[in-house]
Amino acid sequence: MPRFKIPDITIERLSIYLRALSKFTDDTILSSQGLARLVGTTAAQVRKDLAYFGEFGIPGQGYRVGKLREEITHILALDRSWRLVLVGVGKLGAALLAYPGFRRKEFQIVAVFDNDPKKIGRKIEGKVVQDVEIMERVLPEMEVKIGIITTPAEAAQDVADRLVRGGVKGILNFAPVRIMVPDEIKLKNVDLSMELEILSYFISYQKRREMKYEKSER
């Protein structure tokens, strides 16, 4: 285990804290309780998450918003600009290109690729679609570090291999299939139907809890 191993979920919460902080002016002081309430967690959790990275608070008061925002931005490496490519410009790929959340200065989609001759050379959402066959060759000179896969399942592994050979360090995979990458590459699988399963659990949960209470009282 690496010495500074931080749980994924802590990193996810940092990202959520950053969103919550954007609603306040730099000089606002927020207690860990206040920040916790904004994002639906506990004050202890907020303190623990931030303590991994140092001591950002003012003892007995809380966190100055400007300072905390700056620190989290730095921790998440959002004080630089990342160059991305997107592979597979089908419906989901095109929707992501138009997604406002992806249009940020920290994340620039510098090229898009597909293997469909009818799409190659055409402009989709303002990007000229390039042939996936040339990807490995052009990626290194583009200094791309992140690849987004929005291909059908059967193409995803081949595209991932090409991205890795082209020098990307992180992959966001939307294809509904598990892919394999070398250990040093960070892979995030986005499975949108998993979110539905989690909703399914929680909606049933209320009912189950009542049933369990009844049982335990018998």
Place this chain on the structure above:
Amino acid sequence: MPRFKIPDITIERLSIYLRALSKFTDDTILSSQGLARLVGTTAAQVRKDLAYFGEFGIPGQGYRVGKLREEITHILALDRSWRLVLVGVGKLGAALLAYPGFRRKEFQIVAVFDNDPKKIGRKIEGKVVQDVEIMERVLPEMEVKIGIITTPAEAAQDVADRLVRGGVKGILNFAPVRIMVPDEIKLKNVDLSMELEILSYFISYQKRREMKYEKSER
């Protein structure tokens, strides 16, 4: 705090275990170590996650795949069928309607809504788009429990309010904005750019770790 409160992350992992189990026959015996390796966690974590819900394993051996799959399916309430609506049939909405992961018997999108007169009455991805104005009225008779919001940010809160009044119990929000719902409604915000922030952290992490080691050795 409710008595049987289970962390969200445990539920997410159940969903991941279920995917991993689908590759094995019912009679396979998997150790917690084996299951852990498949999904990239620890054996202790697997045992802890499952222990919330009972004792499913065979002492000293592990879990029988068929039995474990059945139990997790039941826990996640995937042994029933959920009726869903999707609101906002723009690019992302249409892409989700076509997304293979959403075409499952457990999750049936029974209706889609929009407020654009040019879309209302038209078929998009095989679904006739209905006027969002009639949504509250028709939802109860459709027995819909889950709503998916894929509208622009400025419409999301109004749509959420209508979904709640129409009787949904869970909302999956893709609009890039925080929305408010009553406590008894489960809300999952899907922020696709958050995934990019997490990648950003992990790609920078290797480099930082090396720097920290160097510092601590001085």
